[in-house]
Amino acid sequence: MTIKTVKEAINDALVQSFEEDKNVILMGEDIAGGKGREQYQGTQDAWGGPFGVTQGLYTKFGGERVRDTTIAEAGFFGAAIGAAMTGLRPIVELMYVDFAGVCFDQMMNQAAKVRYMFGGKQKVPMVVRTVVGAGFRAGSEHSQTLYSLYTHIPGLKVVAPYDAYDAKGLLLSSIKDDDPVIFMEHKRLYMTSCEVPDDLKPIPLGKGRIRREGSDVTIIAIQRMNLFAEEAANELEKINISCEIVDPRTYSPLDEELIFQSVKKTGKVIVVDESNPKCSLASEITSLISEKCFSDLKAAVIKITAPHTPVPFSPPMEDFYIPSTKKIIDAVKKLKDV
Amino acid sequence: MIEKEKINWIYKKIFTIRFFEERIKKIAKEKTVPGYLHTCIGSEAICVGVMAALNQDDWISSTYRNHGHAIAKGCELNEITSEIYGRKTGICKGRGGSMHISDFSKGMLGSFGIVAAGPAVVLGAALQEKINKSNKTCVSFFGDGAIHNGAFHEAAGLAKLWNIPMIFVCENNGYAEATATDWHLNTKELSDITKAYDMLSYIGDGNNVFEVYDITKKSINEAKQKNTPIFLEFKNYRFSGQYEGDTQLYQPQEEIDKAKQNDPIKLAKENSSKYGLNKNDLEKIINEAKEEVDKAFDFADTQPWPQPEDALEEVYVNYPVEIKT
Numbered sequence: 305m306t307i308k309t310v311k312e313a314i315n316d317a318l319v320q321s322f323e324e325d326k327n328v329i330l331m332g333e334d335i336a337g338g339k340g341r342e343q344y345q346g347t348q349d350a351w352g353g354p355f356g357v358t359q360g361l362y363t364k365f366g367g368e369r370v371r372d373t374t375i376a377e378a379g380f381f382g383a384a385i386g387a388a389m390t391g392l393r394p395i396v397e398l399m400y401v402d403f404a405g406v407c408f409d410q411m412m413n414q415a416a417k418v419r420y421m422f423g424g425k426q427k428v429p430m431v432v433r434t435v436v437g438a439g440f441r442a443g444s445e446h447s448q449t450l451y452s453l454y455t456h457i458p459g460l461k462v463v464a465p466y467d468a469y470d471a472k473g474l475l476l477s478s479i480k481d482d483d484p485v486i487f488m489e490h491k492r493l494y495m496t497s498c499e500v501p502d503d504l505k506p507i508p509l510g511k512g513r514i515r516r517e518g519s520d521v522t523i524i525a526i527q528r529m530n531l532f533a534e535e536a537a538n539e540l541e542k543i544n545i546s547c548e549i550v551d552p553r554t555y556s557p558l559d560e561e562l563i564f565q566s567v568k569k570t571g572k573v574i575v576v577d578e579s580n581p582k583c584s585l586a587s588e589i590t591s592l593i594s595e596k597c598f599s600d601l602k603a604a605v606i607k608i609t610a611p612h613t614p615v616p617f618s619p620p621m622e623d624f625y626i627p628s629t630k631k632i633i634d635a636v637k638k639l640k641d642v
Numbered sequence: 643m644i645e646k647e648k649i650n651w652i653y654k655k656i657f658t659i660r661f662f663e664e665r666i667k668k669i670a671k672e673k674t675v676p677g678y679l680h681t682c683i684g685s686e687a688i689c690v691g692v693m694a695a696l697n698q699d700d701w702i703s704s705t706y707r708n709h710g711h712a713i714a715k716g717c718e719l720n721e722i723t724s725e726i727y728g729r730k731t732g733i734c735k736g737r738g739g740s741m742h743i744s745d746f747s748k749g750m751l752g753s754f755g756i757v758a759a760g761p762a763v764v765l766g767a768a769l770q771e772k773i774n775k776s777n778k779t780c781v782s783f784f785g786d787g788a789i790h791n792g793a794f795h796e797a798a799g800l801a802k803l804w805n806i807p808m809i810f811v812c813e814n815n816g817y818a819e820a821t822a823t824d825w826h827l828n829t830k831e832l833s834d835i836t837k838a839y840d841m842l843s844y845i846g847d848g849n850n851v852f853e854v855y856d857i858t859k860k861s862i863n864e865a866k867q868k869n870t871p872i873f874l875e876f877k878n879y880r881f882s883g884q885y886e887g888d889t890q891l892y893q894p895q896e897e898i899d900k901a902k903q904n905d906p907i908k909l910a911k912e913n914s915s916k917y918g919l920n921k922n923d924l925e926k927i928i929n930e931a932k933e934e935v936d937k938a939f940d941f942a943d944t945q946p947w948p949q950p951e952d953a954l955e956e957v958y959v960n961y962p963v964e965i966k967t
Contacts, residue, residue: 329773368773374803379796382762383769389751390701390770409756409793414763418752423734424956425746458957458965482959510962557963 306502311494313468314357314433317475318395322365325393328479329369331380332397332433336362339372353397355435355494377407381432385415385484388430393479398434401488402445404453415484416459427482431475436464437490437528438578438615438626447615447622449579451526452588454486455555461509462555464488464527467498470553473507480506490528512559514566518548521636522566522573525549526585529576529608529627536632545640555585563589564597571602572639576627581609603642606635644852649917650927652694652851653910657931658719659686659710660907663882665939666709666726666740670886676728677739682710684849684881687906688813689714691854691876692781695862699749700779701767703760706741708753711783717745719938729945736948737956749778758791760784761810765797768808779862780808787818789835790826798871802839807865809858810836810873813848815880816901820892833875841873848876849906852913878906 308316321328335358337351352359362370373380377398384394398404404411415428438447455462461483465471471489478485515530516537525533530551537547550566552559567573573593577586586607593605608627616622663681670679682689689710696702696715704711712722717733725732726740733745744750751767754760761782768780788794789812801808814832816823829835833843842864846857854876861872879901883890902908914924954965 371804374796374799376796376799378793379762379765379800382759382793382797383766383800386701386703386751386763386766386768387770388766389746389763390767392766392770392773394766406792409759410762413756414752414754414759419959420957421734421738421742422744422746422750422752423732423737426751427959461958483961508962557961560963 305499307497308468308472308500309495309497310465310468310471310489311355311357313472313500314475314489315360317472317479318358318361319364321476321479322361322369327391328393328395329371329387330358330361330395330397331371331373331384332358333373333375333399335397336367336370336372354399355491357489357494358397377403378410381407381410382414384430385410385418385428388428388484389418389426393429395431395433395479398432400446401434401436401450402448404450411454411460411484411486412457416457420459428484429482431478431485431487433487433489435491436488437492438610438622439492439528441617441619441622443617444614449488449527451488451555451577451579452584455585455588456583459484460556461485462488463509463553464490464555465553466493466527466530466551467496468500469498469504470507470513472500473504474509474553476504477506477509481509485509488527493528509554510557510559511554512550512552512562514548514562515551516547516549518546518570520546520570520572521639522548522550522570523632523636524563524573524575524589525551526577529578532627532629532632533576535629536636539629539633540636545636547636552589560592560596563593567593567597568600571600572642573601573605574608574632574635574639575605576608576632578610578626580612581607582612584609603639606639608632608635644855644917646918648694649919652690652855653914653919653924653927654931655690655693655714656686656851656907656910657928658935659689659713661932661935662709662713662719665935667882667886675726678706679726679740679886680707680884681882681886682707684879684901684906685813685815686710687851687910688811688848688854688876688878691851692783692811692858694855695858696779696781700781701749701751701764703751703764703782704744704753705757705760705784706753706755707785708743709740712743712745712750712753715750716748717743717750719934720941721745723938723942724945727942727945728947729942730948730952731945735952737953758784758788758794761788761794761797764808765801765806768801768806769804772806777866781811782808783811783813785818786812786814786816786823786832787821788812789832798836798839798841798873801871802841805869806871807869808871809861809865810871812873812875814875814877817880817884817893819884820888822892831875833873836873841871843873843875845875845877848878849904849909851906851910852917879904
């Protein structure tokens, strides 16, 4: 057992995938960094992406497989699709998910659809690694989550790990997967750590995880919201309220069965999602529960989400924007009394 | 000197495409098939001339105006037609339609309905060829309307930066949808746009199938030799509207009449003796092409419709939960 940060776990999964399969390549903006000035500074991967996640890959595997791109997401996302169709397993880095707009056509209309609309003859085994999340004082254009934007599109798979264990196991699976996968990394979780076995096996997509067993209330937590759910559950335990925390981990496909089992057990449900509320994962999961588990519910599902606003910059406003431990505690208490 | 077999192939394909598209125009008028139809009457020489320089397993991308590319690339005529009719035996099992005729097994990466989506996808295939030290030729077809789109420029910039020997084929047919090319162009020649990428480019007569073939063949060799992308602009005229049903009110009659002087089929016929085809040879090829097109349309008309639930298939390679109805 080794303690790893999410950042290290992702780097480990990338290195392992590069070593296991020569068809794996990586493309993105400054995933090495410092291109054009190597001869002066003596460094060939100055950045490793803005968060240093891919540091060392260029040195280890070379510029043929680790390709710094121009700031041209439509160009290299499209290239990833063509490369994937013809035999490679490209991983592309979308520096922030907020940049989805400049290459959304490639994901929505090409990556997601070529298999279907051209008669099932081709596959697009590519992974988009992207950075999501508020809480970094990064402002409106570098802080969104946009989970539901991709989850909405048939043909795409969406993965959003919470801890280092899941980050490594799910990234290994995503790279081996034959469909296009959006792999969302939360910037506030990169430096969090947990035990990750060196020989961790790929974790299948579409399998959620019960992070904490409990009997009174089910908290379905999306990515970083697991942190607040856990804090809330610890507090509530002190006053003898038992919370079950469900982390779906992948949003397309979604482990509906795991969610329904927990709902059947407690009958009281809170969904916590850092995204904006309209047409969100929170509203999707809530709707599924009301459709499939109506008679098991003892109260209406409570959704805790960000407000219907862009992510604000200033700390007091941004902290208000992000769902909090307190909001979860209050909601659980409200449900407990039902 | 072009070998006899290739000349026959060129003539067969160019007539097949013209007859096919004329038949499409007819069924469009009769409204006997569902969906949008875009015909390529006027660009047959580009489809055939470029493809004559390719092997069947070379990679191409096409657009919503794809019938000619698909026919020239070797897709089965019956399957193409059946797809346009929306039938189960169509080339995309009825899930694509006229705008998405594409057969991966014939080297088609896709026929994209989004203008300028193709170049970047072909760039990726060409990158794969480079990384795997393979040598398949990679060609992206697009129209003059695509050259203002960012996705084209992003692909062009990366292709040059990475020394990717792909071929950009721009069919400059005079119109971007209902907008004249000479109105939307900011440069004297369309291909001047490649100067920003220091990219080699050549302009050819897109009505002359042998000129298209010749330029393409030389460019493929040059691109591979110099490890560089090459941009080809073939000038032609779009006799069809943007889509079938387009009133074409914006296309002046004298412009159409003038373009007819250089109709690619007319030029091919005029040049036939130069390429060793006598009147009988030509007639035989024309009759064969006509017959094959007729057969394909008869075939499509008898094919079964897909089952409604077939809509749920092949969204993913592997999806562990049920696709919702």
